[in-house]
Amino acid sequence: xxxxxxxxxxxxxxxxxxxxxxxxxxxxxxxxxxxxxxxxxxxxxxxxxxxxxxxxxxxxxxxxxxxxxxxxxxxxxxxxxxxxxxxxxxxxxxxxxxxxxxxxxxxxxxxxxxxxxxxxxxxxxxxxxxxxxxxxxxxxxxxxxxxxxxxxxxxxxxxxxxxxxxxxxxxxxxxxxxxxxxxxxxxxxxxxxxxxxxxxxxxxxxxxxxxxxxxxxxxxxxxxxxxxxxxxxxxxxxxxx
Amino acid sequence: xxxxxxxxxxxxxxxxxxxxxxxxxxxxxxxxxxxxxxxxxxxxxxxxxxxxxxxxxxxxxxxxxxxxxxxxxxxxxxxxxxxxxxxxxxxxxxxxxxxxxxxxxxxxxxxxxxxxxxxxxxxxxxxxxxxxxxxxxxxxxxxxxxxxxxxxxxxxxxxxxxxxxxxxxxxxxxxxxxxxxxxxxxxxxxxxxxxxxxxxxxxxxxxxxxxxxxxxxxxxxxxxxxxxxxxxxxxxxxxxxxxxxxxxxxxxxxxxxxxxxxxxxxxxxxxxxxxxxxxxxxxxxxxxxxxxxxxxxxxxxxxxxxxxxxxxxxxxxxxxxxxxxxxxxxxxxxxx
Numbered sequence: 001x002x003x004x005x006x007x008x009x010x011x012x013x014x015x016x017x018x019x020x021x022x023x024x025x026x027x028x029x030x031x032x033x034x035x036x037x038x039x040x041x042x043x044x045x046x047x048x049x050x051x052x053x054x055x056x057x058x059x060x061x062x063x064x065x066x067x068x069x070x071x072x073x074x075x076x077x078x079x080x081x082x083x084x085x086x087x088x089x090x091x092x093x094x095x096x097x098x099x100x101x102x103x104x105x106x107x108x109x110x111x112x113x114x115x116x117x118x119x120x121x122x123x124x125x126x127x128x129x130x131x132x133x134x135x136x137x138x139x140x141x142x143x144x145x146x147x148x149x150x151x152x153x154x155x156x157x158x159x160x161x162x163x164x165x166x167x168x169x170x171x172x173x174x175x176x177x178x179x180x181x182x183x184x185x186x187x188x189x190x191x192x193x194x195x196x197x198x199x200x201x202x203x204x205x206x207x208x209x210x211x212x213x214x215x216x217x218x219x220x221x222x223x224x225x226x227x228x229x230x231x232x233x234x235x236x237x238x239x240x241x
Numbered sequence: 242x243x244x245x246x247x248x249x250x251x252x253x254x255x256x257x258x259x260x261x262x263x264x265x266x267x268x269x270x271x272x273x274x275x276x277x278x279x280x281x282x283x284x285x286x287x288x289x290x291x292x293x294x295x296x297x298x299x300x301x302x303x304x305x306x307x308x309x310x311x312x313x314x315x316x317x318x319x320x321x322x323x324x325x326x327x328x329x330x331x332x333x334x335x336x337x338x339x340x341x342x343x344x345x346x347x348x349x350x351x352x353x354x355x356x357x358x359x360x361x362x363x364x365x366x367x368x369x370x371x372x373x374x375x376x377x378x379x380x381x382x383x384x385x386x387x388x389x390x391x392x393x394x395x396x397x398x399x400x401x402x403x404x405x406x407x408x409x410x411x412x413x414x415x416x417x418x419x420x421x422x423x424x425x426x427x428x429x430x431x432x433x434x435x436x437x438x439x440x441x442x443x444x445x446x447x448x449x450x451x452x453x454x455x456x457x458x459x460x461x462x463x464x465x466x467x468x469x470x471x472x473x474x475x476x477x478x479x480x481x482x483x484x485x486x487x488x489x490x491x492x493x494x495x496x497x498x499x500x501x502x503x504x505x506x507x508x509x510x511x512x513x514x515x516x517x518x519x520x521x522x523x524x525x526x527x528x529x530x531x532x533x534x535x536x537x538x539x540x541x542x543x544x545x546x547x548x549x550x551x552x553x554x555x556x557x558x559x560x561x562x563x564x565x566x567x568x569x570x571x572x573x574x575x576x577x
Binding site: 053083084090091093094105154 | 428429431432436438440441444446500
């Protein structure tokens with residue numbers, strides 16, 4: 001079966017720096033694939049190239065067999081790829097419900113239908129009890145849930161999460177991991193950029209490791225953490241296994 | 242609990258009756274003139290609020306749409322004898338189409354850059370009309386006196402018909418604003434105001450929805466222009482196309498509470514009578530005292546109540562600080 005998402009030879013330069021250098025990977029429908037790597041490895045750039053925020057200098061992105069390289073971000077969203085941001089983005093002067101409705105309107109033009117759809121994703125994200133609260137009053141952890149709920153409300157087949165787990169307490173982390181697994185169980189494919197290794201180990205079917213813009217390793221979580229090149233990339237020469 | 246439900250209904254009914262009876266009680270031309278100007282500027286502020294308050298596009302060029310509306314209907318009437326009511330729709334449509342034409346090159350300008358571009362656009366329109374022979378250039382257009390009546394949109398004996406027409410236009414604009422705020426479009430406008438990136442990942446076409454906001458706003462402002470032309474029966478570039486009109490509209494909306502439905506109306510109710518009364522009572526002395534009082538009030542409100550008068554009233558009425566349907570914070574240009 002053809003992969004749901006396929007990146008082929010993505011290269012993106014900023015001035016002389018190659019933030020992504022010939023990166024290729026693919027994601028099958030129903031998978032959870034993590035992208036990890038040290039700071040500055042090019043994870044967010046790769047995300048941006050796939051979701052239409054950057055146009056890669058070379059390489060192609062295929063989604064569901066169609067080329068989407070360089071399409072506008074809103075168009076890519078309408079095709080079924082949703083994403084969240086590393087720095088959480090919600091509409092601060094709207095309530096939690098209104099935020100979710102703004103996402104839901106993409107697949108439900110009428111207000112009543114959008115409200116129902118928003119209620120469903122909020123229930124899934126564990127925010128049903130906070131529907132009437134202004135988004136700006138939420139904790140960081142709840143804002144991240146809301147951002148995820150908004151992304152889900154757009155009805156994606158592929159959901160891309162950019163460091164959703166960062167800065168959470170262990171309890172919050174367990175809840176979000178359970179939420180992501182539930183999202184997958186409902187048929188959404190996920191690509192996750194993540195630093196929190198506990199989440200990577202528990203969630204991922206496969207892991208892609210970037211370092212200095214290149215893909216250095218790809219494999220199951222167990223294979224990847226035992227790989228000498230990965231250890232070297234994270235910890236430096238002295239810890240070469 | 243009942244009082245909370247009934248009170249607004251009673252207040253709204255009382256206000257409605259008072260508005261309907263006002264011309265019966267105050268027959269003099271000046272009180273009616275003040276009210277008509279209040280409705281007119283409220284209408285323009287409501288229109289501005291759709292693009293500025295909801296969608297975060299700070300236009301300082303509304304006078305261009307106002308003037309285009311006024312000139313379109315007046316020229317159609319003077320040159321071709323077209324009814325001002327058809328001219329009204331044509332004026333709104335011409336303003337909206339001009340807005341679309343200017344909106345395309347400006348569609349990626351944000352925050353202050355959009356505001357600057359809007360001033361430049363309005364000034365270009367003003368200078369163009371000042372030199373455009375077809376519409377009388379700097380001399381402007383004088384609308385011929387026709388038999389008065391609803392059909393000719395002219396009333397010579399009393400200002401009361403203008404009063405009711407302006408009120409009706411304002412109510413229609415408010416209905417549009419209310420409908421927009423509750424629809425998908427209104428939610429998308431607010432998402433666009435919050436963040437370009439966030440709007441895009443929710444599948445919102447930034448350019449398309451900004452265009453809708455500009456065109457809606459321009460249409461309503463153009464309608465206001467036609468009304469003004471039929472009210473004054475004379476227009477030249479200096480009376481409808483100048484920057485102070487644009488600034489006044491922004492001030493009214495911001496002061497009343499940008500982003501809320503009723504805020505722009507409240508702003509007009511506070512500022513327009515103040516401006517008219519201080520102009521008439523104090524302006525002739527040549528001291529500029531009227532502008533000083535006006536300026537001081539604007540400064541005080543913006544310093545002490547940045548959410549506008551609407552925010553102040555709302556805060557008094559509802560004691561919950563973060564009420565779900567409360568007014569949003571004063572809408573800054575996007576990209577804060």
